[in-house]
Each structure stands twice: as C-alpha cells, then as structure tokens.
Amino acid sequence: MNERYFGLQDESGRFVRIGVAENSNQASQFEQAGFIEIAKELFDRLKEFVEQVPFLELGALILALDFLRQLRTPRPLRMALSQLPINRRGLFLQQVAFKERMNNLAVQLSRGDITLDEWAGTMQEEIRQHTLQGRVLAVGKKNLDANDLLEVQRDTEEQLMYFENWRSELAVDYGKEDFEGFDAKALARRGRLYANANRKGFEISITQKIGLPRLPVYPTQRSDCGSLCGCHWAIFPIEPRLGHYDCYWGLGDAASCDQCDTRYNVWNPLKVRYGKIMPYYNTPLLYSDGWSISDDNSILFGPDSGAVPVK
Ligand SMILES: [Zn+2]
Numbered sequence: 555m556n557e558r559y560f561g562l563q564d565e566s567g568r569f570v571r572i573g574v575a576e577n578s579n580q581a582s583q584f585e586q587a588g589f590i591e592i593a594k595e596l597f598d599r600l601k602e603f604v605e606q607v608p609f610l611e612l613g614a615l616i617l618a619l620d621f622l623r624q625l626r627t628p629r630p631l632r633m634a635l636s637q638l639p640i641n642r643r644g645l646f647l648q649q650v651a652f653k654e655r656m657n658n659l660a661v662q663l664s665r666g667d668i669t670l671d672e673w674a675g676t677m678q679e680e681i682r683q684h685t686l687q688g689r690v691l692a693v694g695k696k697n698l699d700a701n702d703l704l705e706v707q708r709d710t711e712e713q714l715m716y717f718e719n720w721r722s723e724l725a726v727d728y729g730k731e732d733f734e735g736f737d738a739k740a741l742a743r744r745g746r747l748y749a750n751a752n753r754k755g756f757e758i759s760i761t762q763k764i765g766l767p768r769l770p771v772y773p774t775q776r777s778d779c780g781s782l783c784g785c786h787w788a789i790f791p792i793e794p795r796l797g798h799y800d801c802y803w804g805l806g807d808a809a810s811c812d813q814c815d816t817r818y819n820v821w822n823p824l825k826v827r828y829g830k831i832m833p834y835y836n837t838p839l840l841y842s843d844g845w846s847i848s849d850d851n852s853i854l855f856g857p858d859s860g861a862v863p864v865k
C-alpha cells in the first residue's frame with residue numbers, strides 16, 4: 555500500500571490537522587483542501603505532537619507549522635551561541651505566570667468550582683505547554699527542530715507521569731464518602747513544583763544547539779534542591795569553531811543546596827576543548843546520590859560503603 559501523508563494549516567498559519575491517504579483518490583481530497591504533503595517520518599512525529607497538544611493560542615500547533623517550514627529550508631546543525639535568543643527573563647516570567655495559574659486552579663478545585671477531572675485536564679495542558687515554551691524560550695521558535703520536538707515530547711511524558719501519580723492520589727480522597735474538599739494551599743504548593751520542570755530542557759537545548767557535548771548534569775538533576783534549582787549553565791565561547799567553550803555553573807537566586815555549591819566551585823569553569831569535556835575534580839559531592847562530607851571536609855561518606863578520606 556502506497557500511503558501518503560498530509561498536514562493542514564489554517565488561515566493564520568496554524569497547523570491544525572494531519573491526515574493519511576491510502577490511494578490517489580483520497581490524496582486528491584487532501585490536496586484540494588489545501589493539505590501539504592509531508593514525509594511519513596514527519597507525519598508520525600507531528601501526529602504524536604499534535605495529538606498531545608490540542609489547539610491553543612501560541613501553542614504547539616504554530617510550532618509544528620514552523621517546523622514544517624524549516625524542513626524546507628535546511629540550516630547548519632551547529633549554531634553560534636549568539637544566534638540563540640536564550641530568553642532567561644522570559645523563562646522567569648513564564649514561571650511566575652505558571653505559578654499564578656497553579657494557585658488559581660488549586661482554589662477552583664478546592665472550592666468545587668471545577669471537578670477533579672476538569673482540573674486534571676487543565677493541569678495536563680498546562681504542563682504540556684510549559685515544557686514546550688521552555689524550549690522555545692531557550693532556542694527561539696524558528697530554531698526548533700525535530701530533535702527539540704522529540705525531547706519536548708519525552709520531557710512532557712515524564713512530567714505527565716509524575717502528574718498522573720498525583721492525580722490518582724487525589725482521586726482516592728475525592729472518591730471517599732466523607733470527603734470534605736481539598737486543601738487549596740497544599741494543591742497550589744505541589745502544582746507550583748511543575749513551574750521549574752522545563753528548566754532542564756531549557757539548558758539542554760542550548761548546549762545541544764551550539765554543538766557542546768552533553769554536560770555532566772543539568773539544573774534540577776541529581777541535587778537536593780531538585781525541581782527548585784534555579785541554577786543555569788553559563789557558557790562562554792572561547793574558540794567555537796574548534797569546539798572550545800568554558801562552562802560555569804551559575805547559581806540561582808534561590809538558596810542553593812550543597813550539590814549546587816559544589817558544582818559552582820568545581821565547574822568554574824568546566825572546560826570543553828575540541829568538543830570534549832576536560833577532566834575536572836569528579837567528586838561524588840556533585841550529585842545528591844547519597845554522599846555527604848564531614849564538617850572539616852576531610853571525609854566523604856558514601857551511600858552504602860562507609861567513609862572515604864578526601865585526598
Ligand atoms: Zn541549583
């Protein structure tokens with residue numbers, strides 16, 4: 555069977571639908587309706603993406619269309635750091651706005667203005683949009699590529715998995731006969747934890763776009779502060795054509811944890827030369843995987859294997 559794949563945009567340039575035709579009769583209907591023919595691989599990606607993100611203002615659907623446009627105009631794989639918009643201010647504002655909406659949603663659910671299902675549906679949508687917008691703010695809408703979209707999808711799925719756990723916890727209480735309503739503050743507090751969930755993707759996308767190797771860890775990963783981590787990788791091109799960069803762990807405004815402090819000291823900078831990460835003091839204190847250090851900094855305590863003197 556010779557299937558052909560199509561996508562449709564609306565008059566304001568939004569990607570609104572994709573479809574598959576099994577024969578030329580079916581295909582001509584798509585063509586007459588203004589669909590653009592696309593590759594199967596692209597169709598599969600977009601399909602998941604579009605289904606995941608329903609039609610919303612400035613939503614993923616616009617991005618899907620831009621993505622299509624980009625495929626027609628290939629661009630170099632590696633970008634200069636200066637070509638990326640890296641909108642940290644936007645990321646901050648976006649997180650503030652997100653937290654505000656989390657608060658509002660929590661109040662609505664606790665008051666019974668919306669049902670648990672309605673709340674969950676909106677939350678899922680919020681999480682999807684939020685993940686995507688983090689990428690957009692990091693690399694710019696016009697620079698998003700297939701890889702970005704796949705990673706956004708993966709990140710979104712990961713977050714939605716966490717959310718699903720939360721939702722089912724709430725559903726247990728909700729179903730009880732003596733249920734007296736949710737605590738708005740507790741709901742809001744937990745909802746706000748998702749605000750920073752797009753930071754990791756934000757940071758990863760920057761390093762990827764300029765052709766840096768995967769850095770040892772990204773903000774919010776393997777640290778006590780977790781999703782509250784406000785740190786970032788500050789990247790300085792030394793000789794980008796040769797793959798030389800200096801990468802500093804920039805501490806966030808929020809109180810930082812032991813791992814973030816260690817990273818700040820160790821990766822000061824983390825040197826990348828010829829596209830490779832140069833050796834650094836690889837102490838387990840960089841990660842929150844059960845290690846700690848004595849007050850006088852002389853002994854490391856491992857998660858299960860006792861103590862190790864610091865050399
Ligand atoms: Zn941090």
Ligand SMILES: [Zn+2]
Pocket residue numbers: 777778779780783810811812813814815
């Ligand atoms: Zn931290």
